[in-house]
Amino acid sequence: MATAYHNLSEYDINSMPDASDMKVAIAAAEWNSEITDALLKGAVDTLMRNGVKQENIYVARVPGTVELTFASQQMAEFYQPDAVIAIGCVVRGDTPHFDYVCQSVTQGITHLNTLFGIPFIFGVLTTNTMEQARERAGGRLGNKGDEAAVAAIKMHDFVCKLK
Template sequence: MATAYQNLSSYDPATVPDASNMRVAIVCAEWNANITEKLLEGACNTLEKHGVKSDNIFVGRVPGTFELTFGAQRMASFYHPDAVIVLGCVVQGDTPHFDYVCQGVTSGITHLNEVLDIPVIFGVLTTGNMQQAIDRSGGKYGNKGDEAAITAIKMHAFACRLK
């Protein structure tokens, strides 16, 4: 659903499972750090709000959004978390680079969800301009990091029900 109709930070807390025993790895792209650091802050705050201990949140940084797939795979292998969240921001430019990066990271994260036994959450902003990214990283449309954290908690609970 378009964020014009749904704030990324809005959710019903009553629908969020207990996350006090969760371990979560977060991979954050350094590119567009003015945006990605706000996404990271939102994700960490939301995870802690729902019981994840700060000692059980493992943060790694990679240079750009394209590298998130490798970072997520390595973090999953090293930390053995219950979920991995990837955070990045790609802003449309004048070349097709935007399309290649977006397609690559989308395919990569989809593949990780197929081969790993834990959810890998796509918290990547793909925007037409920097203002749209600002609006979705704590601005008027909320914070994609909050949404990614809630999705990680819910997907972990979903996976646990099917063991």
């Protein structure tokens, strides 16, 4: 989580598990594409920097954040990846729509984590303003996409150690 004391993109690359054999699916929302494109780039760059081969990264774009749950589930079934990352951005507006979208995708991704034997990573920004989103999509607080990719690698390693 980004705070005034922690940058989303900061991690010790030397402490990262080997990800060279990983397959990762990423579902990214088109809505707020200025932000989701930056998050997606951060995730892909971090995966590759940590050894994931480009041909083992499957990316699909969906219209909005609510659609991430279905897309993530479909990608898990079709590609059989080691982890799925859901990337989106919801910015609070003047109506309760923000609350419904955030609740839907949070519950959906959480539910997928209980159904499959792989991690589903929540790479969705839920901010009050577009400026807060920019700060977390490559701005002064780093990139939530980086953080999501690091979480995917570490959670895959966690699962592997259980076997």
